[in-house]
Amino acid sequence: MNALDVVLWVVAPYVALTVFALGHVWRYRYDKFGWTTRSSQMYESRLLRIGSPLFHFGILVVVLGHVGGLVIPKSWTEAVGVSEELYHVVAVVLGTIAGVATLGGLAILIYRRRTVGPVFSATTRNDKLMYAVLALTIVLGLAATVLANIVGGGYDYRTTISPWFRSIFYFQPDPSLMAGAPLLFQLHALSALLLFAIWPFTRLVHMLTAPVGYLTRPYIVYRSREEHRTGARAPQRGWEPSSR
Amino acid sequence: MKVMAQLAMVMNLDKCIGCHTCSVTCKQAWTNRSGTEYVWFNNVETRPGQGYPRTYQDQERWKGGWELNSLGRLKLKAGGRVRKLFSIFANPLMPSIQDYYEPWTYDYDRLFSAPMQEDTPVARPRSLITGEPTKISWSANWDDNLAGGPELAPADPVLRKVSDQVRLSFEQAFMFYLPRICEHCLNPSCVASCPSGALYKRSEDGIVLVDQDRCRGWRMCVTGCPYKKVYFNHRTGKAEKCTFCFPRVEVGIPTVCSETCVGRLRYIGIILYDPDRVVEAASVPDDKALYEAQKSVMLDPEDPAVIAAARASGIPEDWLEAARRSPIHKLIFEYGVALPLHPEYRTMPMVWYIPPLSPVVDVLSGTGHDGEDAGNLFGAIDALRIPIGYLAELFTAGDPAPVRAVLRRLAAMRSYMRRVNLGQERDESIAAAVGMTGEQVEGMHRLLALAPYGERYVIPKAHAEQGAQLEELATGCSLDYEGGPGMNGPFGEASGMPAPVAVENFHALRERQSGDDLDQAHELRGRVNLLNWDGKGTPDGLFPNGDGEKRS
């Protein structure tokens, strides 16, 4: 275990997760107005209606898969009678389907961003960076899975990567577990850390406010007039006159 | 009984000349920013016509508003909560910018920068969405005044409902204007559709607003509103909608669209209603019963039981007084001439309309009959199937009876008042024919034709104890207008805090607008500047004093 390993597998994850957490707090406090999906559906609907659900349902399954694979220890699944083989088959099949859907959806979304005029002109540099890191992470993840499991003989990340991931949250990080993992998995983990670090500063913040509360709240919302909302107050953000 | 107050509006369609002043002033006030170029919180559409956005009334396509499920309970037409969350990644019912229109500007710079040439340079249109040169092919009122009539008007969803065979032949054409703003509904489906709960109804006055800090751009409200009066700002990624000009009505002055209406056809006032009975009323099985059901939710402000309950619900005394003087309540109940727009959407809209008699009068005078004779008018109202059917599809879910009743009252007023104006004897039988007294008819005529500013707009101020929070009012004393703000400070002229411009303008403007004639122009007290001078009179300080030549 050398210094580089410590930097990559101890320092980097803590930095990324701290930025992720504090970044969201900061963004929420200072930029509620910018906290939106910035939907581009008004400009173009046909491609979005294929690409966006494909991508989102795919990525949600992928996220669940990661929770299952990284957070739940192997001993637990085995205790309930799920053998390594069964787990492996389910993970690979489901993971590949979800991964391909995600990647396909993302490809459609990126193609749409680039080729549909109004969508392209509404794409910021921030969006481009986000797309680059997001696509890189997904491609690396899928490549690592496909190469290791289908081409190679299979790689049981639940004995290396998963304990490392959990060790970060116990505050007993063990970089040696990760140092031995195949290169593609290492690169995937690193790009994911980068993604987490930029997350709060991109449009991806919309994920954290996924509207699950909608399922339980009453339909009609009443609110009392807010105290400092009267009269000719200084204009709110977003209300500057048209500059075009 | 719980009581809530609601700001409501009535528009008298006979008086709308389709000038679009309301739309333009509203746009200047609220949507002159990038991202809202295509947005008209107030729009005026010609009926028959496709409306804005195109064919928005076709709810089989757009699925706005509420419907009853098989158990007879209200559900959002576009699908309930779970369905919404599953279709959140791409809303299948979202109108595209083309359904509104692609906003544009002109390449004005060409006019100056073009080199010397034979032909006059032209400023070509450019899309404000892509920035590219564009061909203008639709707008918010492309079919204004039946433009493109035989090709465009048959796509009007309302006309299609009236009759499958109706071809809009120009011999039997009728036409009127329908100005529209957000309805500030009692049962707003936009609010119900918002996954993040960013849209809300203000409990003090019923205004429906979007909290810009909580909106996350899920764009479900756009689908939810059957009137398509929530708009998506495509630059900020947030929803925006008509605000009922809350900064204005909070200080007791009418909305910009009302204030600037050339026809003086808008009325604003308070309605009291029982919020606990809204859902029940919105769920009556028969669409045609919805008009009466909505009326049944509104309370009589003179009823002592209502007054007591309103006090218990915390409604201030001056609001109760305003509710008693409300022109809205008079038009809906006492005179019974205002009808809701599309009650079948089940959102309980609160901008009501007095349907136009003009399609009927036009037919009569077009065929050489006397369009002010009660007998002729009543006959025509009974006989003219298409205009009446059309109005019924707009205002009473297709039931012609209430529309006929309203038009008969308007017709009766017309002939009754003609006799009065000609100095003939008052004919009570005309009034009795529509179930009114002559006195009532004259009262209605006064409200519809003559009412001054203070009777058309009865808007109680946001509450006095909240007055200290009115921003820009730097101190309490600047509200104290006698002799002019800042002029009577403790240390002589111009001591104390300077009066904020808004306060000064507000008082000066109100004095002018509520004054009926030019004589009162001289009453304009205080300082006048170019912002509040409206061209009436020659106030002091605006023109050089001295020899009369310069002043006139």
Ligand code: HEM
């Ligand atoms: C369950 C939570 C989520 C919800 C409800 C959600 C919802 C949405 C919505 C409504 C849009 C706007 C689509 C449009 O109209 O243009 C959007 C866009 C987007 N979302 Fe999500 N999202 C979620 C989670 C995620 C996650 C986990 C990711 C990535 C890791 C993600 C990445 C994106 C991207 C990249 C776009 C931009 C698509 C484009 O316009 O090119 N979302 N999301």
Ligand code: SF4
């Ligand atoms: S008319 Fe206004 S209050 Fe009613 S549903 Fe539409 S946006 Fe909401």
Ligand code: SF4
């Ligand atoms: S300003 Fe008045 S008269 Fe003119 S279009 Fe608007 S509502 Fe009609």
